[in-house]
Amino acid sequence: MPIYEYRRPDGTTFEVLQKFSDDALTEDPETGVPVRRVLSAPAIHFKGSGFYTNDYGTQKGNRELERAAEAGADAHDDKMRKQRDERAKAAKADAAKPPRPPKNP
Secondary structure, three states: OOEEEEEOOOOOEEEEEOOOOOOOOOEOOOOOOEOEEEOOOOOOOOOOOOOOOOOOOOHHHHHHHHHHHHHHHHHHHHHHHHHHHHHHHHHHHHHHOOOOOOOOO
16 A cells, blocks of 8 residues: 655645545545645666666766667668669769660561
8 A cells, every 4th residue: 555645734744545546635544634645756766778778877878878889770771782883883883884776667
């Protein structure tokens, strides 16, 4: 069961252990003063190999990411260079062929 925090109008707070299905308190059970539930960020941190590396990256992890990015960029550049060379070779071969005679109907 979660612990909920409530604030009194004078700024003091108190905590109450309640079920999820319980309604929020509208007044302090001890004094009868009106209260409001206080929402705050949960104190939970997800760490480990199953979570995003950029959330809790280390220097080693950052170096590995940089290397992977560089390797990917190099591989892409090599692929583009190879395609450009193949197109140039094909264009040269087409230019060296004699022109085709026109077809007669």
